[in-house]
């Protein structure tokens with residue numbers, strides 16, 4: 064298994080091109096199941112989760128073609144992929160495939176909407192809490208589906224098609240909102256979603272669906288209205304930049320010091336998180352090319368945060384922010400409200416010398432002047448990258464084991480960091 068070796072202490076200086084957002088690319092790819100025409104997605108990141116979803120879609124009958132480079136493409140440009148679901152040959156998403164990628168459960172919505180039936184394994188994905196699918200199933204039931212759970216599979220049927228309805232989420236859910244958007248777009252009649260997720264990735268999916276002919280109003284607010292249509296057509300859409308990747312590198316610079324342009328990132332994608340980073344002492348400016356993040360010496364100020372749905376502080380940046388706080392001059396409190404058990408990075412950060420105490424859904428981080436490199440283990444996607452950030456600022460060498468978690472969500476992580484002066488190397492190993 065590959066490992067990543069990091070020798071800490073170098074500030075980061077230079078340019079990091081921000082890739083297309085994994086969390087937008089995945090639902091957009093799934094939306095290709097809604098039409099018999101070609102959906103072309105640009106700026107798709109090269110990630111293990113994207114490849115895994117391509118395998119899952121292929122199993123349903125989706126053909127895909129990756130376009131080659133074009134004149135003028137940046138060397139790091141994302142991929143352009145055409146998805147074509149002319150015929151859906153299989154409405155079953157098997158355990159072997161779905162268990163490796165939680166978001167693939169969302170195929171249930173387009174399969175049901177287009178084919179009137181779907182059989183999808185209950186999901187797996189990151190080990191961060193129980194992550195139920197009750198709200199996603201509620202969506203499908205509100206739109207007229209009959210749902211049964213049998214031997215680890217959800218069987219959903221709507222023989223005469225889905226019909227519009229009112230969906231009122233008891234809890235804000237990104238996946239639930241994606242599911243509702245896709246299902247309602249092909250339902251008979253109108254649907255109202257209340258307490259919808261407002262994440263930029265939801266807006267990106269809605270924008271693409273509108274290009275495909277869907278009638279959607281209000282995406283980006285907590286109230287979305289959808290008027291179902293009989294069929295959807297092909298479209299071309301560019302995946303929005305990855306705000307979590309951008310925020311991760313911003314945390315890294317805030318910790319190591321230096322000056323980095325996060326090409327393609329915008330302030331609007333990370334409203335609260337950037338303000339928090341400013342409070343820690345980082346300087347962040349929006350430029351026409353992206354966000355410029357710098358910190359030149361000076362203390363890292365401790366700041367308390369609480370994760371919340373967009374536009375609040377993203378849970379997907381909680382671990383990275385905790386890494387930064389381990390070097391703050393003082394104590395900070397980090398409260399996680401979205402996922403239980405999302406503190407698995409705590410014990411690994413402690414191996415680098417961090418002082419963190421858990422109190423229910425909060426972590427109390429006592430900042431220390433120095434961290435020291437050590438062998439650590441990646442546990443989930445965001446936790447792994449928090450270890451990388453801490454290692455970049457630690458004295459000496461850190462070896463991060465189980466880096467396949469990183470490959471699920473961070474494109475060319477080592478290359479991007481090395482280009483900014485970090486001492487990072489992937490040690491490839493067979494087996």
Ligand code: UD1
Nearest residue numbers: 086166194195196197198199235236237238239379401402
């Ligand atoms: C998505 C993101 C993930 C991010 C999360 C929250 C993708 C591929 N993943 O995950 O990176 O951390 O949003 O921003 O986009 N819940 C239920 N029942 C359900 C569904 C969700 O109780 O049926 C709960 C979850 O356990 C969690 C909360 O709702 O406590 C929010 O989860 P949700 O927004 O649905 O997360 P995902 O869409 O799975």
